[in-house]
Amino acid sequence: MAKNRSDVYVYNLTKENFLAFRVKIADSILSRLVGLLGRNRLKPESGMWIVPSNAIHTIGMRFTIDVVLIDKNFRVVGLRELMRPFSITRPNFRAESVLELPAHTIFRSRTELGDQLQIEHYEAASHIQPTTPDRISAASEPNIPR
Numbered sequence: 033m034a035k036n037r038s039d040v041y042v043y044n045l046t047k048e049n050f051l052a053f054r055v056k057i058a059d060s061i062l063s064r065l066v067g068l069l070g071r072n073r074l075k076p077e078s079g080m081w082i083v084p085s086n087a088i089h090t091i092g093m094r095f096t097i098d099v100v101l102i103d104k105n106f107r108v109v110g111l112r113e114l115m116r117p118f119s120i121t122r123p124n125f126r127a128e129s130v131l132e133l134p135a136h137t138i139f140r141s142r143t144e145l146g147d148q149l150q151i152e153h154y155e156a157a158s159h160i161q162p163t164t165p166d167r168i169s170a171a172s173e174p175n176i177p178r
Contacts, residue, residue: 039154040081042131046147051100051137054078055151068093068132079133081151086127089120096135101127106149113138 042051058064058080067088068080073095082088088099094117101110101124109126114135137143 083129087123100131
């Protein structure tokens with residue numbers, strides 16, 4: 033199954049786990065305005081990344097979501113678990129963008145304030161770094177416990 037080119041994944045570098053694998057980017061006026069409206073739910077391990085944004089609302093939504101606010105360096109600066117429909121977050125002036133994720137994602141991933149996230153397109157993750165001589169020698173040695 034091919035991934036949509038606009039999809040990104042979200043990885044928590046601090047906790048060494050994934051928050052989501054199929055996150056749509058909402059970076060135009062229309063896509064930010066529509067967001068998740070009209071959907072009945074978020075599929076597991078999916079989400080929406082709203083760029084730029086420092087607050088959201090769930091007016092007109094039909095389901096509960098988790099919200100992660102991140103700064104320009106992808107550090108978590110705000111969390112809102114189990115945000116119900118017809119709610120509004122206060123603006124977080126440290127936030128540059130917002131992740132809308134399925135309910136319980138924050139709990140499952142153990143994400144906390146200050147965690148460092150990595151957000152990448154799938155194409156960027158497929159590039160392999162060139163092997164250097166010290167990587168070759170380290171990789172060629174068997175990892176045998178002594």
